Amino acid sequence: MKIIDIKVATVPIKSKISNAYIDFSKMTAAVVAIVTDVIRDGKRVVGYGFNSNGRYAPTGLLQERFIPRLLEAESTDVLNDAETNFDPHKIWNVLMTGEKPGGHGERSVAVGTLDMAVWDAVSKVEEQPLYQLLADRYRGGEVDEKVFVYAAGGYYQPGKGLEELKNEMKNYLNLGYSVVKMKIGGTSLEDDLHRIESVLEVVKDGSCLAVDVNGRFDLDTAIKYAERLEPYQLFWYEEVGDPLDYALQAELSKHYKHSMATGENLFSMQDARNLIRYGGMRPDRDYLQFDCALSYGLVEYLRIIDMLKEHGWSPRRCIPHGGHQMSLNIAAGLGLGGNESYPGVFEPFGGFADHLPVENGYVRLPEVPGIGFETKSELRNLLHSIAV
Numbered sequence: 001m002k003i004i005d006i007k008v009a010t011v012p013i014k015s016k017i018s019n020a021y022i023d024f025s026k027m028t029a030a031v032v033a034i035v036t037d038v039i040r041d042g043k044r045v046v047g048y049g050f051n052s053n054g055r056y057a058p059t060g061l062l063q064e065r066f067i068p069r070l071l072e073a074e075s076t077d078v079l080n081d082a083e084t085n086f087d088p089h090k091i092w093n094v095l096m097t098g099e100k101p102g103g104h105g106e107r108s109v110a111v112g113t114l115d116m117a118v119w120d121a122v123s124k125v126e127e128q129p130l131y132q133l134l135a136d137r138y139r140g141g142e143v144d145e146k147v148f149v150y151a152a153g154g155y156y157q158p159g160k161g162l163e164e165l166k167n168e169m170k171n172y173l174n175l176g177y178s179v180v181k182m183k184i185g186g187t188s189l190e191d192d193l194h195r196i197e198s199v200l201e202v203v204k205d206g207s208c209l210a211v212d213v214n215g216r217f218d219l220d221t222a223i224k225y226a227e228r229l230e231p232y233q234l235f236w237y238e239e240v241g242d243p244l245d246y247a248l249q250a251e252l253s254k255h256y257k258h259s260m261a262t263g264e265n266l267f268s269m270q271d272a273r274n275l276i277r278y279g280g281m282r283p284d285r286d287y288l289q290f291d292c293a294l295s296y297g298l299v300e301y302l303r304i305i306d307m308l309k310e311h312g313w314s315p316r317r318c319i320p321h322g323g324h325q326m327s328l329n330i331a332a333g334l335g336l337g338g339n340e341s342y343p344g345v346f347e348p349f350g351g352f353a354d355h356l357p358v359e360n361g362y363v364r365l366p367e368v369p370g371i372g373f374e375t376k377s378e379l380r381n382l383l384h385s386i387a388v
């Protein structure tokens with residue numbers, strides 16, 4: 001049993017949308033395909049992975065360091081002891097050989113991309129959906145049959161007014177979502193409040209709307225917004241200050257009593273642990289958005305979950321960023337609180353199985369081996385154009 005080739009491609013996921021910090025006019029993603037010599041159900045097992053939106057394709061890192069390391073590894077360094085499957089934990093050690101701690105930069109994105117493909121291959125070799133494999137290995141076999149998902153959108157866009165924003169949100173409700181998210185912090189406070197009030201005309205109440213600042217605010221602005229947002233009792237107030245400014249987050253939690261969320265731009269267990277140690281996050285109401293596809297993959301995410309448990313946090317407080325099926329599998333298999341979704345944005349990577357619509361804010365997972373990418377036809381076509 002061996003890896004015979006690893007393909008990588010850079011694909012555009014550009015669009016005219018902006019959050020408070022960046023526009024997505026030049027956004028890319030890396031896609032990898034790990035081609036194995038294993039045959040299951042008459043077909044070659046190929047594991048696929050990609051990185052989440054928000055970080056550009058780490059193609060250079062993949063080509064220069066991480067793919068060669070994996071291709072050059074001895075079989076004992078990549079297979080489980082019984083040699084019946086690949087071992088994601090051993091492969092992680094191979095990938096990180098020669099890498100110093102700290103300064104995670106974008107190598108965590110490259111490793112997260114390959115790690116996704118490894119778990120896809122491992123669960124295809126086992127002929128199991130990834131969520132089932134994870135539940136069997138780490139949760140005594142218990143699977144969540146459906147996962148809470150919310151619709152993330154509400155971006156700033158040229159020519160997009162309040163009517164367009166409302167229509168976008170109506171469309172998410174029509175698609176079966178119960179909670180929606182919109183961007184704030186890219187315009188004045190008064191203007192953002194008008195935008196929020198418009199969306200509140202469409203959704204049931206504030207508990208159905210999350211707002212996302214994408215790390216734009218200093219402490220003063222964060223508190224000014226907090227005071228005005230407080231009465232709406234929103235679903236959450238997200239990534240308000242710089243993701244690494246734990247003191248800001250801790251101070252803000254003294255000024256805002258409803259739920260907050262952050263963590264999508266923390267890329268390692270150590271950074272996540274610093275948030276938990278120093279960020280004032282509250283395990284009874286706040287949410288954690290670490291995204292394995294940006295942060296060294298599921299092998300590292302398992303370490304994050306262990307760290308959270310040691311600090312008295314339930315995995316149910318985790319609702320990962322990224323809107324991909326990898327985190328959907330982790331949510332169902334390991335009992336997270338839900339997953340993000342981007343209906344119609346960042347295609348073809350966002351969204352779930354074609355035949356399983358969102359119902360009352362929840363989605364079910366397909367019963368196919370692997371992560372389930374092949375059940376989303378647009379994504380399958382892209383992945384198969386890279387390797388089959």
Ligand SMILES: O=C([O-])CC(=O)C(=O)O
Pocket residue numbers: 019053054152212214264321322340
């Ligand atoms: O706009 C983005 O970068 C995506 C984001 O923050 C989110 O999905 O929470």
Ligand SMILES: [Mg+2]
Pocket residue numbers: 212214238239264321
């Ligand atoms: Mg966000």
